[in-house]
Amino acid sequence: MMKTILSIVENAYFNETLDILESLNIVKGSGDDKKILINKFFKLKDKDDGRIWTVSNLDLEDIKNPIINCYGFDKNGNTENIQIDRSMFKDYERA
Numbered sequence: 001m002m003k004t005i006l007s008i009v010e011n012a013y014f015n016e017t018l019d020i021l022e023s024l025n026i027v028k029g030s031g032d033d034k035k036i037l038i039n040k041f042f043k044l045k046d047k048d049d050g051r052i053w054t055v056s057n058l059d060l061e062d063i064k065n066p067i068i069n070c071y072g073f074d075k076n077g078n079t080e081n082i083q084i085d086r087s088m089f090k091d092y093e094r095a
Contacts, residue, residue, distance in 0.1 A: 043095035044070060044084070052095050053082060 042055040053070035060066050068084040084092060 044068070044092045045095040047091055047093055053084075053092075056081075 040055060040057065044053045044055065045051070046053065051072055053072045056069045056071055058066065058068055065086050067086075068089075069081070070084060071079055071081050074080055
């Protein structure tokens with residue numbers, strides 16, 4: 001019984017995560033056929049400052065808080081790394 005409840009909770013978080021990722025326009029399909037399209041070198045744009053970030057990986061270790069690891073460049077050409085967690089997804093869009 002406990003495993004079933006845990007499974008339901010995990011599925012709920014996964015579905016919620018998919019919904020959040022859909023807001024970034026990186027999920028294709030519908031229903032059980034949904035697929036996450038984000039991969040290395042995928043580009044995301046910060047809605048506030050317009051900076052473009054390149055995805056280095058998607059961390060789904062904690063399904064409740066997926067993290068998109070990205071890199072970009074400052075005005076001097078130096079590499080910067082950021083982590084975009086689920087609370088920040090609304091601040092980015094597909095570039």
